[in-house]
Amino acid sequence: TGDPTKIPAPFPTGEPTSDVTSSRPKLAYVSWGEGDSFCSSDLNVGIEDVQTAEECWQKCSEKYPQLVAIDFETDLGGCWCQDSCPCMDRSTENLVIYALPDVVKPVNCDTTGDPALVSTIINLPYTYSYPNGKPPGCCGGYYDDPNLDILNSNNGEVPNHISQTNSIEWNANTHDYGPVLDLGSPQIVTEIRVSYIAIPSWGKYAPKSLVIKGSLERGSNGTPWMFTKTWTDGFPTAQGGHTVVVPTLGWGAVQYIELSEVSPSKGNSVVSRITVHSLPPTTEVNGEICGGEVVIVSTDNCVPGEPHFD
Numbered sequence: 001t002g003d004p005t006k007i008p009a010p011f012p013t014g015e016p017t018s019d020v021t022s023s024r025p026k027l028a029y030v031s032w033g034e035g036d037s038f039c040s041s042d043l044n045v046g047i048e049d050v051q052t053a054e055e056c057w058q059k060c061s062e063k064y065p066q067l068v069a070i071d072f073e074t075d076l077g078g079c080w081c082q083d084s085c086p087c088m089d090r091s092t093e094n095l096v097i098y099a100l101p102d103v104v105k106p107v108n109c110d111t112t113g114d115p116a117l118v119s120t121i122i123n124l125p126y127t128y129s130y131p132n133g134k135p136p137g138c139c140g141g142y143y144d145d146p147n148l149d150i151l152n153s154n155n156g157e158v159p160n161h162i163s164q165t166n167s168i169e170w171n172a173n174t175h176d177y178g179p180v181l182d183l184g185s186p187q188i189v190t191e192i193r194v195s196y197i198a199i200p201s202w203g204k205y206a207p208k209s210l211v212i213k214g215s216l217e218r219g220s221n222g223t224p225w226m227f228t229k230t231w232t233d234g235f236p237t238a239q240g241g242h243t244v245v246v247p248t249l250g251w252g253a254v255q256y257i258e259l260s261e262v263s264p265s266k267g268n269s270v271v272s273r274i275t276v277h278s279l280p281p282t283t284e285v286n287g288e289i290c291g292g293e294v295v296i297v298s299t300d301n302c303v304p305g306e307p308h309f310d
Helices: 053-063
Strands: 030-039 045-047 069-073 079-082 088-099 122-124 127-129 168-170 180-187 191-198 207-215 227-231 240-247 254-264 269-278 283-285 288-290 295-297 302-304
Touching (some): 030 069, 053 069, 191 207, 254 269
Antiparallel strands (some): 030 088, 069 079, 191 240, 191 269
């Protein structure tokens, strides 16, 4: 089981069942990673007997249909359900935060001025290529990408099961394809979301780290990438589809983005989607209005960007 040279058994053979049952479909979420801040809302209700962030999200979503985010204390096992996330409060504990996919991580509550009131993000379209060669796939059509339409398909909707048309396989040695995304023009990118499918019975596990690079010009041996982001936090490991949010607010304007490395926690990792996001052209952050051709939105205020595209 899990040998990538063998044709996977069709679902749902061997698929474990969750110990949490519900008549409602599973509510989608993204992981904001681990840190020392948390969402605080009027709801702020704790759930007992929770072992993982995934279980916290599932139980909160079943009990509270208005759920927006959860705070899970990794050391203590504390689970807190939140119905909004206007700003991030400080904590002495380590926490993992899950939130609805259309919610943007806000600024800290103790930041001077009003907290960011951001509830939507812009999904930037892109095309992509594999400069090092397309994934060859295996097993009767799994894990290849012949039409270059897997990573940017379905507006970023995340599949829960592996099919012949929805995912690409990475491992530490032979599947490091390095897809390069072309946004079509220079953009201020605030976050990049990478989705993957974990199926341990097939030998497909969550990543342990990602490396993402960006530049105004297409990176190559002669043109180095301008920005690099390594992400090692908040990779859900339960069976199914998951998304991690990689913040890139420190980057300047970029047109090209490379998923340079996907390092599996073990075995292989299967990437299903990449979405690239920016804030709306006019966004309020700490009481200031960010807008214009190019702005960089920091956690403190709006800082005019000064990229030159000539």
